[in-house]
Amino acid sequence: MTDTTPLDPRQLTAYLALKDVAALLEHAVEQQLKEDGGLTTPQFQILATLADAPDGRRRMTDLADGLVYSRSGLTYQAAQLEKAKLVTRASAEDDERSVIVTLTDAGRAVLFKVMPGHIEVVRRLFLTPLGDADIAAITDILGRVRAQMRSAPPRSAKPRRTTGSPPQRGERNNGR
Amino acid sequence: MTDTTPLDPRQLTAYLALKDVAALLEHAVEQQLKEDGGLTTPQFQILATLADAPDGRRRMTDLADGLVYSRSGLTYQAAQLEKAKLVTRASAEDDERSVIVTLTDAGRAVLFKVMPGHIEVVRRLFLTPLGDADIAAITDILGRVRAQMRSAPPRSAKPRRTTGSPPQRGERNNGR
DNA sequence: TATTGTTATACTCTATAACTATA
DNA sequence: TATAGTTATAGAGTATAACAATA
Numbered sequence: 001m002t003d004t005t006p007l008d009p010r011q012l013t014a015y016l017a018l019k020d021v022a023a024l025l026e027h028a029v030e031q032q033l034k035e036d037g038g039l040t041t042p043q044f045q046i047l048a049t050l051a052d053a054p055d056g057r058r059r060m061t062d063l064a065d066g067l068v069y070s071r072s073g074l075t076y077q078a079a080q081l082e083k084a085k086l087v088t089r090a091s092a093e094d095d096e097r098s099v100i101v102t103l104t105d106a107g108r109a110v111l112f113k114v115m116p117g118h119i120e121v122v123r124r125l126f127l128t129p130l131g132d133a134d135i136a137a138i139t140d141i142l143g144r145v146r147a148q149m150r151s152a153p154p155r156s157a158k159p160r161r162t163t164g165s166p167p168q169r170g171e172r173n174n175g176r
Numbered sequence: 177m178t179d180t181t182p183l184d185p186r187q188l189t190a191y192l193a194l195k196d197v198a199a200l201l202e203h204a205v206e207q208q209l210k211e212d213g214g215l216t217t218p219q220f221q222i223l224a225t226l227a228d229a230p231d232g233r234r235r236m237t238d239l240a241d242g243l244v245y246s247r248s249g250l251t252y253q254a255a256q257l258e259k260a261k262l263v264t265r266a267s268a269e270d271d272e273r274s275v276i277v278t279l280t281d282a283g284r285a286v287l288f289k290v291m292p293g294h295i296e297v298v299r300r301l302f303l304t305p306l307g308d309a310d311i312a313a314i315t316d317i318l319g320r321v322r323a324q325m326r327s328a329p330p331r332s333a334k335p336r337r338t339t340g341s342p343p344q345r346g347e348r349n350n351g352r
Numbered sequence: 353t354a355t356t357g358t359t360a361t362a363c364t365c366t367a368t369a370a371c372t373a374t375a
Numbered sequence: 376t377a378t379a380g381t382t383a384t385a386g387a388g389t390a391t392a393a394c395a396a397t398a
Contacts, residue, residue: 002296004293004295004296005295006295007298007303010312013315017315017318017319018198018201018314018318019201020322021321021322022202024322028325031331059379060379061378070368071379072367072368072382073367075380075382076364077365095375096373096374096375097374097378097380098378099380115180116180119181119182119183120180125328126194126324126325128324128328134320135186135190136186137317138317139190141306141310141313141314142194142197145197145306146200147305148304149197149201152300155208155293216387216388246390247357248358248389248390248392249389251357256387271397271398273357273398275358
């Protein structure tokens with residue numbers, strides 16, 4: 001049996017604070033990326049991931065894994081970025097099935113153009129009121145949470161649908 | 177001049193940890209709400225906000241303020257919820273312009289149905305590795321950040337577009 | 353005139369399923 | 376058969392602008 005007793009008020013407060021801060025920060029960053037470089041958040045994430053990779057190259061599948069996208073979702077984003085000349089796509093030499101996405105000079109340029117503002121927003125909204133000890137504490141605590149999340153079992157072992165039973169009430173087939 | 181020097185690695189790590197944890201948590205909660213009650217996150221937020229209000233009633237504008245929605249976005253969500261019989265809408269008695277959204281019994285029922293799973297997810301993914309001291313630290317630190325965000329000036333005083341100049345490169349007119 | 357809310361419209365993002373091609 | 380990726384399709388969410396009605 002799992003515990004479903006209500007959360008105590010302090011726990012709830014901590015959870016809400018996290019959600020609130022994350023949402024506000026995400027929103028501000030989204031604005032900044034759009035204004036400074038015409039980028040959406042997922043596009044920025046892809047470009048930033050590529051910039052981190054050797055030669056600015058990455059296989060589609062590897063990108064998708066790191067960014068939690070479905071493959072079709074990534075295909076969509078990659079197509080947008082290719083259309084904007086920020087990346088190129090080419091099939092891999094060693095495995096014809098794979099597609100290698102490569103950051104173009106223009107893509108790097110956009111990233112450079114956008115970074116200062118990105119940093120400025122993070123600093124102004126998030127870092128300003130934090131001292132070194134706070135930074136260390138956040139990193140430690142959230143690091144533990146992250147580890148927990150990565151190791152926690154999914155909620156249901158499998159979509160387990162008893163043979164022949166119809167979809168459950170309130171269920172739709174459009175998950176993430 | 178604002179500071180746009182790169183973030184030091186520890187600051188960056190803290191920021192990324194926050195983003196990561198928030199994203200994973202949001203994703204898990206989204207799944208749970210859909211599975212247990214057929215609710216989307218914004219719908220749940222609206223229902224929960226209403227449940228907190230006296231008599232389960234709230235003006236559209238007040239709802240929008242608390243939830244960062246544009247008015248049209250809230251109209252859309254309210255229409256969805258009304259269609260599902262989870263809320264009703266009626267114009268206010270004292271001010272004919274205002275619309276009062278009210279939680280129905282069915283809406284309350286869905287909320288009750290969904291809450292245990294919601295709590296379970298938060299507890300399992302977020303609270304498990306945290307002691308009382310951690311909870312207190314998070315609340316304190318993120319509380320300060322939140323206050324900072326709420327008081328921080330927006331990035332640009334106004335959309336300032338020099339008279340007659342065309343839209344800038346990379347700019348699209350589909351903001352949030 | 354200012355405020356409240358809705359409507360029309362357009363666009364982004366995401367997912368599922370079906371499909372192609374290579375290993 | 377399994378893996379990599381694309382395409383077609385569908386739907387949710389959101390915003391902007393124009394609009395109607397009330398204060």
